[in-house]
Amino acid sequence: MKRLSFKGIAIGNIADIVSTNVVVLPVAVYILFRAGLPPGIGAGPAGEILKGSTLLAVWSSILGGLCSVLGGYVSARIAKHDEVLNGALSSILCVGGGVYAVVSGSSTYPLWLHLAFLPLSPALGALGGFLRSRSNAPESR
Numbered sequence: 691m692k693r694l695s696f697k698g699i700a701i702g703n704i705a706d707i708v709s710t711n712v713v714v715l716p717v718a719v720y721i722l723f724r725a726g727l728p729p730g731i732g733a734g735p736a737g738e739i740l741k742g743s744t745l746l747a748v749w750s751s752i753l754g755g756l757c758s759v760l761g762g763y764v765s766a767r768i769a770k771h772d773e774v775l776n777g778a779l780s781s782i783l784c785v786g787g788g789v790y791a792v793v794s795g796s797s798t799y800p801l802w803l804h805l806a807f808l809p810l811s812p813a814l815g816a817l818g819g820f821l822r823s824r825s826n827a828p829e830s831r
Contacts, residue, residue, distance in 0.1 A: 695769030695776050702765025702780025702815070710750075710757040717749045741798045751803065755814050758784065762818025773826070777819020781811040 718740055725739050740746055762777030769776035788804045788811070791797035797804055 693772045693775055694779070695765070695771070698765040698768035698770075698776050699779045699782070701768055702761045702777070703783045705764040706757050706761025706780055706815070707783060709760055710754045713753045713757060714746075714750045717746060717753070721746055747799055747803065751807075754784075754807075755810070758811050758814035759818040759821070762815030763822045764818075765815070766819035766822035773819040773823035774816045775819070777822065778812040778816035780818070781815040784811045 721740060721743050722736055758781050761780040765780035766773035766777045785808055788808050791799075792801065792804050792808075
């Protein structure tokens with residue numbers, strides 16, 4: 691248990707999820723504006739447009755993956771030890787959300803995309819931890 695930094699893991703999870711939502715929101719707004727929705731439209735029609743958008747699926751996957759790397763980096767930086775492990779664990783909420791979406795069938799994305807991100811999310815978090823460990827490594831001469 692000394693290898694885990696619960697503070698780092700928790701803050702890395704928060705950084706991953708919050709940053710993903712912040713960077714994907716402008717993409718969703720762009721898609722809705724491009725669709726030419728009238729002002730005051732309800733959440734139902736807007737949700738259907740977003741649900742059927744390939745552009746949103748592609749960009750949210752790319753940006754979400756980059757945010758998973760960021761979450762792993764933040765987790766590793768706070769942990770200051772076992773950076774790759776703590777970075778990988780920074781995606782635990784994303785994995786849990788993906789499992790819930792697959793089991794409940796409430797996903798807006800195809801099943802294969804969720805199944806692909808179940809192992810990819812911890813790998814990207816570990817990459818963030820690895821990048822932190824490399825930037826923290828002493829230089830050899």
